[in-house]
Amino acid sequence: MAIVKTEKTPAREAPLSETTIIGWMSKNLFGSVFNSILTVVTLYIIYLTVRDVWVWGVADAVWVADNRRECFKISIDGACWAGVITWMDNIFYGRYPREELWRINLGAILLFVWMVPLWLPRVKAKVLIGVTTVFLYPFLAGYLFAGGDKGIFMQVMISAAIVCLIGNTLHSIIGVLTGSSLPEFLIRLLGRQDAPEKSQHKILFGILAVSLVVVYLWQMGWHAEGVSWTKWGGLFLTLVISGIGIASALPGGIILALGRRSRLPVIRVLSTAFIELFRSVPLITVLFMATTMFPLFMPEGVVLNKLVQVIIAVCLFNACYMAETVRAGLQAIPKGQAEGAHTIGLGYWGTMGLIIMPQALKHMIPNIVGSFIGLLKDTTLVSIIGLFDILGMLRSISRDTPWLGLHKEPLIFGAILFFLICFAMSKYSRHLEVKLSTGHKK
Amino acid sequence: MKFKTIITSLTAITAMTLGGVTTASAESTLDIVKKRGHLRCQVGPPSPGYYNLDSKGNWYGLDVQTCHAVAAAIFGDKDKLEIQSVSSQMRFTALANGESDLLSRTATWTMSRDTQLGLDFLQPNFYDGQGFTVRKDSGITSALQLKGAKVCVTSGTTTELNLADFSRVNNLNISAVTFEDFNVRDETYLNGGCDSTTGDKSSMAGNLAAFPVPSDHIILPETISKEPLAPAVRHGDSEWRDIVAWSIFAMINAEELGVTSANVDDMRANSDDVNIKRMLGVEGSLNKGLKLDKDWAYNIIKQVGNYGENYEAYMGSGKLGIGIPREGSANALWTKGGLMYSPPMR
Known part of the structure; x- marks a missing residue:
């Protein structure tokens, strides 16, 4: 005896929780009494926060004023964006001559x-x-x-x-x-x-x-x-430093990574020592070293300006971090790939350039972009050694006599700006990954 | 913060010993500056009243005017000047290794700095001192009433140490709440996180003026420290030292003699006062010793103004001033009971 079902099972409607918003909410937000309470409390907290931010930052905010005192007169509890707006040129271009x-x-x-x-x-x-x-x-x-x-x-x-x-x-x-x-x-x-x-x-x-x-x-x-480098500043300076850092980090990192995996002991030891030295000290130390020690090592009469010193320091520092990222990528490529390349007669550079690197770089994109974003944010440290990058400029607003004490609004503006730039970078990296991952569709 | 201090002095000392050896036989600072064509003057990260950036990206402030004055004395043009902003950890190093010619920033003249860091401090252009701000409704009228109080203070400066000393000597048991940034210090104080804030009286006056309701707060009368803020030059180049020192003296002397940027042309042409004539180079040869033009002091006063004018503009009630009253303070002229005193220019 056999039980055989001959008629087709009729298609059922998708459950309500998957198709309508109300259904989804009743399943996920109000599934149980405890969940309902949590939902209501959370919504209330979000409401309070958004309302306060809205009132402070938009509804009660002052957009046009000559100084902070005037802002206070117009609205004592609102944000004073007028100062940030007045300083916009400084924030973007630093002290660069306006004409x-x-x-x-x-x-x-x-x-x-x-x-x-x-x-x-x-x-x-x-x-x-x-x-x-x-x-x-x-x-x-x-x-x-x-x-x-x-x-x-x-x-x-x-x-x-x-x-x-x-x-x-x-x-x-x-x-x-x-x-x-x-x-x-x-x-x-x-x-x-x-x-x-x-x-x-x-x-x-x-x-x-x-x-x-x-x-x-x-x-x-x-x-x-x-235009003297002392007049460079703001977002412009931040982008110059991080741009040069980014552009040099990848080539430098690849060279150091290959050096570290090299079979020649001198090159390997030197690369390893260099990488470990720079990786084991914080960037701010490297910056201080660069600005105090470089001038002492220079022959008399040669004066490197502070911007060049900083850029050199940032480049070296990031090349070392990049080297480890690249090495991780190289490590991920199976040995068979290199052996395969050798059997078809490719030498070291051919193997690396045509077989290993193209595959490895693809794997490294998330990490590479991650360190680029880190680099962009790290460059704000140069404000500590007296360069007026974007953070230095934002902090200077609160010292300018007409805007004395105005420090929250500029920093919030800076945070938004940084978020936009970094978010765009990581979005672009996602896009690159999808575009390049032809062999590894997940 | 001790770590910072150690680093600062270490780097300064290294720079001096190494830098000193190589530059000892080199040309004088005046020659270097003249050859370069502009003065390199060092200020710090913006600080209200002393050196600030405006929204057009220009520097202004009392210490910046000192830089302008020296440039005017040397070149006859106050704008032949490159202003460098250097963090407080690096300030003495940058002067010692020749990156800047002149340190014109709120550096307190202390004996150890003067004698151990290879610097020469000159005539202070501002006498400051540490004080306390409290809320008016707290009923406190003297710093000695701050028993057991929480006081907000910025870290990393002598301010913190002075507060500890003051508390110990007077048995007040003050607990210090430290901040890196004075904006955050004031914010905490305004939100009730501290009973009082402490800092240099000048900067506190400026910050207080920027509070939402300034009249709710008062600065207590006690001054618990001496902070003579003076420009400094490298040790060992007396010629350069003289130029900077007398540029400042010329501004103070001009105020005493009633010469301002507005009336200096008239004074030079018509004044019968022999002191004014000597200062402005109409009579005598005061410029010879400085190796500068006869017009050096005239250029300072014409282009930069006398001390009083600059005080009014940046420290006093001018449009960019932070509103610190001058009458009765140490910063008044000696003829009005203050400490601003120039040796005779003759």
Whole structure:
């Protein structure tokens, strides 16, 4: 005898708790008496907090006033955002001369233009664009921000950067429209696609050289007024320090990590000692060391300014942290990968560059972005050694005589700003992870 | 905080011994400054009244004016000046290793600093002292009534030590509540976390003026410490020391003689007072010893103003002032019972 069910079980409606909000609430928030009490109490606490914050920060807040006393007169219990608004230029640009602010803005726009191709589809040679961003953009931006007299080296680098920027932009426009790269397009434009590869290369180098010379002659007439580093500050300074730190941390970290895994004892010991030394002291100690000790090690007459000292310290410190992140990523790649690479005849650099690193870097993205976010927040420590980064500026508001004692509002503003920047970074890292994790869909 | 102090003195001493060896034979500070084309003047992180940033990013304050005065004396232009803000842990090091030419910040002139750190302190431009703020309705009228009170204080300065000394000597059993930032100290006091706050009287007056209802609070009459705030230069360059010292004296002397930035042109052209003539370089050759132009003092007064004008602007009731009354205090001229006294300029 067998029991066989022949008719289909009719489809049931989804339970109420899954489909309607009220159903969901009655299951999750008011499931039992105790849960109901908890829910009500929590909601009440949230209500109280939000109400107080709202009343203080928005409803009773003062947006326009000449000084804090005036704020008090208008509303004694509300926030005084007027001070933060008056100081907005300082918060973003520091003490940078107000008539030169366009230089910072232009620098930011150029960086954006430079980086956009990295996010566009159908653009080729993205790695090259990324590398030029790290190695050429800083010269252009550095001159824009600091100004002053440019030496021959600086002029050459600026010209190279400009040629590269123009090339990048054309390349990405052509890439998006036609899917081909700039060199291919140029060759086709000149009708030489049938010529041998060597003469094609000659033509391309010719174009490059001519454009370099043209740009070099063009930029000779430029002169940007020098702006001393003491005038740099605010969010601008924070981004400069952390930007350089971020840009140098990854290459530095990769070198140190490879050094630590090297089979050559001298390199291994040196890398390990370097990493462990910097990792075992806090950043603030490294900063103090950099600003007090560097000047003593310098030959007489050579004076590194404090900003350079700080940037060197931040770079070294973060390269060491990054080295350990990279090493963890390398460790995660099975030995078989390297052995496989060896069997097809790849040497050390080929194995690392083509097989190991691309896989390892993918695993490291969350950690790398984590340390970048940490780095961005850590740079606020420079306010302790007297640089006016964004935190230094925010704290200065409470010392400015018209706004004496105004310290909560600026710090809240700073917190919001930092949250936005860091949140955007971590969102972008999620996006990268999803995009790159082609082999490991979860 | 002891750790900080140790670090400070260690770095300062290292810098001096190492730096001293290498720069001993080098050119004089005046030559270096002239060659560079601007003065490097060191202030601290913004501090109300003394050195502050405004919303346009410019420095202002009483100590900043001292920097301007020295720049005006040397270059005839008060803006040939680079102001550096250095944290209090690093202030003496930065002066010792030549990063700055002049320390013009609220550094208290003490014997140990003067004799052990390789510094020369000059004429104080502000005499401060530690005091107490209390709520008016507490009924306290003297610091000696603070028995068993909780007092809010900022850490890491002599303020904390002075408070402990005062409490012990007078058997008051005061408990100190310490903060890193004076804003948080005041916030706690205003919210009732302390019975009183203590700090330098000047800064307390400024902070009190920024309270929501200033008239609810009073500063008690007692002053429990001496804080002569003076600019400092590196030890061993007397020529440079003279320039800075006499730039400050010129401002004090100008006030005594009634010369202001508004009337200095008129005084130089028409005054019969031989003291004024000598100071402004019309007569005599006071400038020779300083190796500066004849106009050095004129430039200071014309561009920066005399001491009284600057006090009024930044410490007194001016638009950017923090409202500390000057009459009857140590900061009045000696002719009015204060300590501001310049040796004769002749």
